[in-house]
Amino acid sequence: xxDPTGEPGSSMHxxxxxxxxxxxxxxxxxxxxxxxxxxxxxxxxxxxxTVFKLFSFSKPHMRTFHLSWISFSTCFVSTFxxxxxxxxxxxxxxxxxxxxxxxGVASVSGSIFSRLVMGAVCDLLGPRYGCAFLVMLSAPxxxxxxxxxxxxxxxxxxxxxxxxxxxxxSCQYWMSTMFNSQIIGLVNGTAAGWxxxxxxxxxxxxxxxxxxxxxxxxxxxTAWRIAFFVPGWLHIIMGILxxxxxxxxxxGNRAALEKAGEVAKDKFGKIMWYAVTNYRTWIFVLLYGYxxxxxxxxxxxxxxxxxxxxxxxLHTAGLIAACFGMANFFARxxxxxxxxFSAKYFGMRGRLWTLWIIQTAGGLFCVWLGRxxxxxxxxxxxxxxxxxAQAACGATFAIVxxxxxxxxxxxSGLTGAGGNFGSGLTQLLFFSTNQFTTEEGLTWMGVMIVxxxxxxxxxxxxxxxxxxxxxxxxxxxSTEEHYYASEWTEQEKQKNMHQGSLRFAENAKSEGGRRxxxxxxxxxxxxxNV
Amino acid sequence: MAIQKILFASLLICSLxxxxxxxxxxxxxxxxxxxxxxxxxxxSREGAGVVLDxxxxxxxxxxxxxxxxxxxxxxxxxxxxKLCYAPPSQVDRPWRKTHDELFKDKTCPxxxxxxxxxxxxQSIDWILERDIPTGTYFVRAYAVDEHDHEVAFGQSxxxxxxxxxxxxxxxxxxxxxxxxASVCFSVFSVLAxxxxxxxxxxxxxxxxxx
Numbered sequence: 001x002x003d004p005t006g007e008p009g010s011s012m013h014x015x016x017x018x019x020x021x022x023x024x025x026x027x028x029x030x031x032x033x034x035x036x037x038x039x040x041x042x043x044x045x046x047x048x049x050t051v052f053k054l055f056s057f058s059k060p061h062m063r064t065f066h067l068s069w070i071s072f073s074t075c076f077v078s079t080f081x082x083x084x085x086x087x088x089x090x091x092x093x094x095x096x097x098x099x100x101x102x103x104g105v106a107s108v109s110g111s112i113f114s115r116l117v118m119g120a121v122c123d124l125l126g127p128r129y130g131c132a133f134l135v136m137l138s139a140p141x142x143x144x145x146x147x148x149x150x151x152x153x154x155x156x157x158x159x160x161x162x163x164x165x166x167x168x169x170s171c172q173y174w175m176s177t178m179f180n181s182q183i184i185g186l187v188n189g190t191a192a193g194w195x196x197x198x199x200x201x202x203x204x205x206x207x208x209x210x211x212x213x214x215x216x217x218x219x220x221x222t223a224w225r226i227a228f229f230v231p232g233w234l235h236i237i238m239g240i241l242x243x244x245x246x247x248x249x250x251x252g253n254r255a256a257l258e259k260a261g262e263v264a265k266d267k268f269g270k271i272m273w274y275a276v277t278n279y280r281t282w283i284f285v286l287l288y289g290y291x292x293x294x295x296x297x298x299x300x301x302x303x304x305x306x307x308x309x310x311x312x313x314l315h316t317a318g319l320i321a322a323c324f325g326m327a328n329f330f331a332r333x334x335x336x337x338x339x340x341f342s343a344k345y346f347g348m349r350g351r352l353w354t355l356w357i358i359q360t361a362g363g364l365f366c367v368w369l370g371r372x373x374x375x376x377x378x379x380x381x382x383x384x385x386x387x388x389a390q391a392a393c394g395a396t397f398a399i400v401x402x403x404x405x406x407x408x409x410x411x412s413g414l415t416g417a418g419g420n421f422g423s424g425l426t427q428l429l430f431f432s433t434n435q436f437t438t439e440e441g442l443t444w445m446g447v448m449i450v451x452x453x454x455x456x457x458x459x460x461x462x463x464x465x466x467x468x469x470x471x472x473x474x475x476x477x478s479t480e481e482h483y484y485a486s487e488w489t490e491q492e493k494q495k496n497m498h499q500g501s502l503r504f505a506e507n508a509k510s511e512g513g514r515r516x517x518x519x520x521x522x523x524x525x526x527x528x529n530v
Numbered sequence: 531m532a533i534q535k536i537l538f539a540s541l542l543i544c545s546l547x548x549x550x551x552x553x554x555x556x557x558x559x560x561x562x563x564x565x566x567x568x569x570x571x572x573x574s575r576e577g578a579g580v581v582l583d584x585x586x587x588x589x590x591x592x593x594x595x596x597x598x599x600x601x602x603x604x605x606x607x608x609x610x611x612k613l614c615y616a617p618p619s620q621v622d623r624p625w626r627k628t629h630d631e632l633f634k635d636k637t638c639p640x641x642x643x644x645x646x647x648x649x650x651x652q653s654i655d656w657i658l659e660r661d662i663p664t665g666t667y668f669v670r671a672y673a674v675d676e677h678d679h680e681v682a683f684g685q686s687x688x689x690x691x692x693x694x695x696x697x698x699x700x701x702x703x704x705x706x707x708x709x710x711a712s713v714c715f716s717v718f719s720v721l722a723x724x725x726x727x728x729x730x731x732x733x734x735x736x737x738x739x740x
Binding site (some may be wrong): 087090092093094096097098129132133135136139140143144146148149190220221222224225226229232233235236239240243308311323326380425434437438463 | 535536545621622623624625634660661663664665701702703705708709711712713715716718719720722723726727728
């Protein structure tokens with residue numbers, strides 16, 4: 001969990017959504033509050049906050065939260081800044097539909113790699129520098145929009161700007177150094193959701209900035225270039241704020257990271273193996289490509305769609321498009337909450353059904369959006385689609401922590417990469433060619449969402465069952481311990497390397513559903529360790 | 531929160547709908563009277579392969595009632611002259627597509643001038659505006675009645691839109707001052723980062739050596 005010793009994959013711990021409870025504070029008596037520590041918030045023995053006070057800026061915990069989600073959001077703003085301005089840019093640069101589509105694909109492709117690298121960067125430099133480095137080194141890519149004069153330049157610059165979406169990793173890593181594991185689910189879910197909102201904010205911000213610059217006297221083809229200075233400055237400002245106001249750990253900066261690990265370091269190759277050979281990993285990679293992926297694709301095409309199809313002004317189209325991305329404010333956490341709620345009564349089966357229902361509903365609303373012929377129905381369909389897709393993102397990461405304990409970081413990373421990959425794929429298939437009009441593309445994208453969500457039915461846990469099948473009847477295989485311990489070899493078990501997994505297995509028993517919960521554990525005991 | 535957003539969106543949409551279209555929905559281009567107006571264009575620079583510069587070059591446009599006359603002449607109230615995309619500029623660009631429904635048609639988005647209908651020959655010397663994109667164009671004049679509905683038109687090219695076309699090169703939109711500002715801010719960003727980094731490393735070393 002943001003392990004300072006740099007355990008491989010640890011930088012992605014805490015990326016996941018809901019753990020047992022959707023809690024604003026740690027209720028367990030097992031987590032000892034350190035009363036000698038002088039922080040504004042109550043902290044545990046590692047000085048991580050045990051309470052999440054949303055509207056506070058107290059140093060260092062809540063300050064870190066706000067610095068973190070705002071920098072992540074800024075990167076979303078700049079990655080999707082071109083999208084609402086495409087009606088102007090396409091005329092300036094003489095772009096074809098293919099060029100616009102390819103630029104959209106490029107904008108989400110870069111971060112597939114940068115997110116994977118970012119974990120290592122955070123392990124090496126710490127999350128504060130990881131974030132600051134990325135944000136400040138990608139500022140030049142945003143400013144270089146002023147040099148672009150054709151399709152090739154446009155696609156290249158959008159590709160380079162897209163790298164900064166790796167702040168997702170630094171954001172989640174940084175949260176996990178500052179917040180106790182019991183509330184890290186909510187904290188990270190909120191940070192991720194609010195960060196994604198940047199994709200909505202930009203749809204409103206850029207047309208307004210463009211309009212102001214136009215009215216100040218610039219010609220259209222110059223105004224949009226000047227408009228890009230705004231996200232560029234945001235990068236610089238956030239980078240400086242992160243460097244001056246942020247700190248890596250509750251007690252200060254990296255000094256503590258030099259200490260020797262208490263836990264034996266795990267081998268990257270082994271973790272990778274367990275991640276890759278678990279078939280559930282790949283189902284989630286696919287699923288996330290059709291919740292987060294379609295969200296990113298829609299961020300790229302929706303403003304231009306409303307502008308062209310319904311003959312709206314640029315900032316009106318931007319306002320409507322903004323509603324799509326801004327729904328993340330509550331939709332993503334709500335998806336996680338819905339998953340937790342259904343788990344209370346139906347366990348893991350409930351979580352799987354919740355995910356399937358929400359994501360499929362999103363897909364159906366997307367089909368409706370493509371077929372909507374009037375502005376009002378299109379907006380309603382779009383809003384419902386956004387709720388479905390974004391809640392599905394939250395619901396996905398409510399299940400991912402249970403897929404594996406040992407390889408959690410890598411699986412989370414792969415799932416995240418799957419989101420970007422899905423986005424690139426849908427943009428390539430449906431929005432880059434002349435084969436489909438944009439409304440047809442949206443319709444088919446919706447159909448594809450419904451189709452690609454069906455594999456949820458194949459996710460089976462021997463200890464908890466699946467959507468249709470009951471848990472295994474085998475007395476050994478149907479235990480949580482067996483599932484999580486099976487990721488360790490006998491030699492490793494002899495060295496007791498699997499203790500963390502066993503503790504997790506104990507706490508995960510509540511995924512058996514209501515019967516298991518009421519029989520086994522008292523309702524208000526919270527998990528000790530995740 | 532969800533309800534608030536939906537309500538706000540629908541309020542906005544409803545108010546937009548009030549201000550938009552009326553009965554124009556079913557009016558078709560193919561129903562307009564063709565060739566009622568004779569339109570000719572003369573770019574300021576002519577010749578094979580000449581590309582006009584937006585913001586600099588001019589086009590001299592003249593229009594008058596065609597020699598064959600028009601059955602609908604009595605309805606002509608205003609003449610709207612527009613700059614239109616020729617087929618080569620519409621390829622791979624669905625936002626410039628020609629549709630038969632007039633309200634959907636995107637062939638002629640750039641307004642040149644609108645003048646009250648006059649039986650005499652009208653002309654204008656029009657400077658290509660700075661937001662005209664690169665492309666191949668012709669000019670079309672719509673005759674509009676008192677309800678602001680198109681009734682007839684004439685264009686400077688033939689029906690297949692292959693003759694008398696002219697090419698325009700858009701302004702780049704780039705400026706030296708913009709380029710310089712861009713470089714300055716980029717350098718500042720990288721330098722600031724390095725300065726911070728080096729500084730903190732130095733402080734950490736000093737602390738360690740204490």
